[in-house]
Amino acid sequence: MQFLSAFPPSGRLLVRDGRVRCSAAAAFLLFLLLLLFLLLFLLPGTQVASVPGGPPQQGLAASAAASAGASAGAVPASPAVERGTEPAPWVWPTGSRTVSRPWEAPANDYAAGHRGIDVRAPVGTAAVAVAGGTVTFAGPVAGRGVVTIDHGDGLRSTLDSVTPTVTTGDRVHQGDAVGRVAVGHCPASTPCLHLGARIDDRYVDPTPYLPPAAWPVLLPESAWTG
Structure with a gap:
């Protein structure tokens, strides 16, 4: 058939105008870019970290943000914050608040x-x-x-x-x-x-x-x- 005639008995693909060589070069370049992309994300310090209450972050920035969040959570709240909307424990000693x-x-x-x-x-x-x-x-x-x-x-x-x-x-x-x-x-x-x-x-x-x-x-x- 005409479809099979495009392939010689040896199984080699017929090369016309250098198209196969250009395709191979493009594939090789794409492989290099993919490899470079993977290496960048596999380098130490670029692992993904999560900060509670926020989106995932990467690398040292994530570690710093996580540390800051932990430190902030460890600070005791002020009496005004802890009391919130609860009534104050004392009342004013006169009818004035001035x-x-x-x-x-x-x-x-x-x-x-x-x-x-x-x-x-x-x-x-x-x-x-x-x-x-x-x-x-x-x-x-x-x-x-x-x-x-x-x-x-x-x-x-x-x-x-x-x-x-x-x-x-x-x-x-x-x-x-x-x-x-x-x-x-x-x-x-x-x-x-x-x-x-x-x-x-x-x-x-x-x-x-x-x-x-x-x-x-x-x-x-x-x-x-x-």
Whole structure:
């Protein structure tokens, strides 16, 4: 038949115009490109790695990303993040959330600072327990009325300056009235209630225990007597 006549008895393919040689060269070049591609992806350090929560990455970039992700996951969340939408453990001691003077951490236990926050409140405003606990002190300190409540686990709150309406040993619940705002820590022209917090007798910032504050109104240091 005509189809078989194209092949000689020896089984060799008839070569016309060098087409077979061009095809062989093209096939060889394609083989080299494929080999180069495989070598590149089989070299050390190019293995595929996965990063949790993301698409696969390759080589050193993947290792770095995975390490960064692991490190980030190992960092403990801040109290605000852990608390999320849960209510704050404390309530504001007066009806105001305006902080007239914030916490100012001292350099050491004996250095100057502001060991608490000042909450703006008119004289005579009811001061309430920020959380339930036992009154451990209610009386004058350096001429100013102070109420201290032990909330357990070494945590205590202090209200300064107030006229106490409770006595030492009283059990109080969150929101119970324990006194009334008086002049002392703040001047009569800008009265306030000073709220302090202590953990194992060391003063700490009470702000993280409270719901968000209103925008603070700060006064010059010369205006403060506390």
